[in-house]
Every structure is written in C-alpha cells, then in structure tokens.
Amino acid sequence: MAGLYLHIPFCTQRCVYCDFYFVTTQRTTAPFVRAMEAEIEAYGREFGTQEPVETLYLGGGTPSLLPLEEVAHLIAAVEQHFDTSALAEVTLEMNPENATPDYLRGLKALGVTRLSLGIQSFFADDLAFMNRAHDAAQAEAAVEAVGAVFDDFSVDLIFGLPEQPFEYWGANLEKAVRLGAPHLSTYSLTIEDRTPLAKQVALGRVSPVTDETMRERFLFTMEFLTARGFDHYEVCSFSKPGHRSRHNQGYWRHRNYLGFGPSAHAFWKTTRSLAHRWSNVRHLGRYQALLEQHELPLDEREQIPPDALADEHILLSLRLMEEGLDLARLRDEYGVDLRLEKRAALADLERGGLVTVTDDRVRLTREGAVVADAVALKLIG
Numbered sequence: 001m002a003g004l005y006l007h008i009p010f011c012t013q014r015c016v017y018c019d020f021y022f023v024t025t026q027r028t029t030a031p032f033v034r035a036m037e038a039e040i041e042a043y044g045r046e047f048g049t050q051e052p053v054e055t056l057y058l059g060g061g062t063p064s065l066l067p068l069e070e071v072a073h074l075i076a077a078v079e080q081h082f083d084t085s086a087l088a089e090v091t092l093e094m095n096p097e098n099a100t101p102d103y104l105r106g107l108k109a110l111g112v113t114r115l116s117l118g119i120q121s122f123f124a125d126d127l128a129f130m131n132r133a134h135d136a137a138q139a140e141a142a143v144e145a146v147g148a149v150f151d152d153f154s155v156d157l158i159f160g161l162p163e164q165p166f167e168y169w170g171a172n173l174e175k176a177v178r179l180g181a182p183h184l185s186t187y188s189l190t191i192e193d194r195t196p197l198a199k200q201v202a203l204g205r206v207s208p209v210t211d212e213t214m215r216e217r218f219l220f221t222m223e224f225l226t227a228r229g230f231d232h233y234e235v236c237s238f239s240k241p242g243h244r245s246r247h248n249q250g251y252w253r254h255r256n257y258l259g260f261g262p263s264a265h266a267f268w269k270t271t272r273s274l275a276h277r278w279s280n281v282r283h284l285g286r287y288q289a290l291l292e293q294h295e296l297p298l299d300e301r302e303q304i305p306p307d308a309l310a311d312e313h314i315l316l317s318l319r320l321m322e323e324g325l326d327l328a329r330l331r332d333e334y335g336v337d338l339r340l341e342k343r344a345a346l347a348d349l350e351r352g353g354l355v356t357v358t359d360d361r362v363r364l365t366r367e368g369a370v371v372a373d374a375v376a377l378k379l380i381g
Contacts, residue, residue, distance in 0.1 A: 007261030021263035044081025096142030324363030
C-alpha cells in the first residue's frame with residue numbers, strides 16, 4: 001500500500017535551522033489549494049487504482065495555517081481520485097500557536113486522525129534561538145489542547161542546541177511525557193546549507209556542540225524514554241504501544257509514495273529492479289502556473305539503478321531499530337547477499353558494538369543508532 005504526502009509551504013516566519021521549501025509572504029492560500037487539487041487529480045489518473053492508499057500526511061511548512069475548508073478540499077480531492085478504502089492514518093503537522101480548540105475539533109471532524117506537533121522545546125531561550133513563532137506557554141498549552149481532542153499525536157523536540165544546558169533537554173523530555181504525548185520524534189540539531197544557522201556558524205557567531213555532546217544527549221534520550229514505556233522503533237522515533245507513525249514507517253520500509261506541492265518528492269517501484277523518483281519545482285509561483293497550464297510541475301525525474309535501489313533499501317531499513325535489515329529480503333528482492341559481500345564490514349561493526357546480526361537480520365545497537373548513517377555507509381556500495 002502507498003502513502004501520499006502533501007507539502008503545504010506556508011510559514012509565518014523562518015526557523016533558523018530549516019532548509020525545507022517555504023514562503024512567508026503569501027496572503028491567500030486559495031490559489032495554491034486549487035493547484036494542488038489539480039495535481040492530485042492528474043496523478044490520480046495514473047496511480048489512483050494501482051495501489052490502495054494507506055496513509056495521508058499533510059506536512060510543510062505549516063499545514064495548520066490552512067483554513068479548515070481548504071484542508072477539507074484537499075482531503076476530498078484525495079478521496080475522489082485515489083483508492084482510500086484502506087486509509088488508516090491521516091496526519092497533519094501543526095504549530096503550537098495554531099492549536100485552538102475549534103480548529104482541532106474541526107480537523108478531527110474532517111477525518112484527520114493524528115497530529116504532529118512542532119514543539120522543539122518548552123524553554124523560551126531555546127525557542128528564541130530557533131526563531132520559533134510560539135513561546136514556552138503556548139508550547140505546553142498546545143500539547144494539552146491536542147491531547148484533549150486527539151488520542152494519537154506526536155511531539156517533535158530538538159536536542160544539541162548551542163549552549164543548551166543538559167537539564168533543559170532532560171526537562172523537555174520529562175514535560176512531554178508528563179503531558180501525555182504518546183509519540184516523540186527527537187532530532188539532533190543539524191546545520192544545513194543555506195540556512196540562517198549555517199551563516200551564523202560560518203561567521204563564528206554560533207559554535208556547534210561537539211559530537212560527544214550529541215552522543216551523550218542521544219544515549220540519554222534512548223534510556224530515558226524506553227524506561228518510561230516507549231518503544232524505540234526508529235532511530236529518531238519513540239512510541240507508546242499502538243501509536244507508531246504508519247506513514248513514516250512506509251518510507252523506512254521502502255514503500256511507494258507520491259508527493260504533491262512545491263519541492264515534494266515521490267518514489268514509485270513497479271518491479272523488484274525498476275523504480276523511479278521525481279521531484280517538483282521548488283517555487284510556489286511556478287508550481288501554480290504550471291498546473292494552471294495543465295502541466296505537471298516536475299523538476300527532476302530519474303530511474304533508480306538496481307544497485308542504488310539496494311543501497312537505499314539498506315540505508316532505510318537499518319533505521320528500524322526492532323525490525324532492522326532483513327538479509328533474506330535483501331537477497332531475494334535486490335540480489336544482494338550482504339553476509340557474503342560485506343562479511344568483513346559486518347564483523348567489524350559487530351565487534352565495535354554498533355550492530356547485532358541475528359536471525360538473518362542486522363539491527364543497530366544504541367551506540368549504532370548514534371552513528372546510523374555511518375554504519376549504513378559501511379554496508380553499501
């Protein structure tokens with residue numbers, strides 16, 4: 001089954017670390033919604049009956065800036081042009097300042113089943129550094145408001161901010177748990193090119209934390225949350241039983257997905273060895289203009305060679321902490337015998353305490369999760 005992702009590119013202001021495509025000057029969202037409806041219809045003609053849709057995810061940007069009636073239009077377009085008979089999860093990303101009781105109840109009435117709440121921190125100093133639009137009081141109030149309406153929701157938190165005391169990070173986790181969040185996504189602060197944070201670092205105004213500090217924060221996170229009943233099911237994701245993100249698991253399991261909106265990406269595999277990836281233009285005006293002319297807003301499209309497809313599967317599967325990389329599936333579907341081709345690398349990683357190899361699966365240890373990408377790079381190519 002497939003997943004659909006709708007990129008809503010509107011924000012009230014720019015967060016210091018963000019490299020996603022967004023705009024902050026748009027006064028009306030109606031033309032964008034009409035364009036996205038047209039894009040959904042166009043792809044529905046090609047893919048609408050190929051696979052049932054299991055998950056729908058509205059991300060951004062800030063989808064919670066859309067009025068309820070426009071959210072309704074987008075969900076209706078998906079239901080009209082795709083097979084949603086198996087739709088099990090509809091997620092919408094929300095900023096705390098938008099979490100009003102009326103808006104939350106309206107989303108639930110429209111069929112949204114899950115919210116992803118961009119808290120990032122409960123501390124004023126952290127929020128000011130990140131240039132978030134909400135304050136500490138709104139952060140806490142938002143979790144309470146969301147929890148009063150939705151049983152299923154996630155809280156995003158960022159660790160590794162420059163000069164962030166260790167006590168702040170521990171308190172962030174403690175508060176999220178105390179407020180009843182059934183799912184947490186915890187991310188280390190990453191310095192991406194062409195962001196305000198990257199510029200500050202280049203000018204020497206901000207000093208990134210050390211790798212050892214990041215390691216300590218992440219190890220603490222894993223220990224803290226698993227001790228409180230959370231399943232560490234993906235490198236950055238922790239869930240109480242029954243609250244895992246189905247949509248994100250689709251990415252990590254290398255399932256098909258379609259992306260709509262400016263800068264959105266898609267991946268579609270038709271056979272074991274044939275898959276394509278494509279992306280949309282990274283410009284709202286061009287995106288809307290192309291769809292008004294009945295043209296798809298494509299930027300790049302590529303066929304993924306079988307060896308690259310296998311490498312991608314390894315990278316994604318390793319992120320699933322419990323499932324890990326299924327070596328038999330890798331052999332059968334991708335023609336790669338990792339035990340034979342990477343025997344020495346697997347042995348080195350296992351001796352180093354970064355992976356375990358059991359039951360024909362490779363799984364990251366906690367230390368391995370800290371350096372997950374580096375572990376994967378040892379096993380690809």
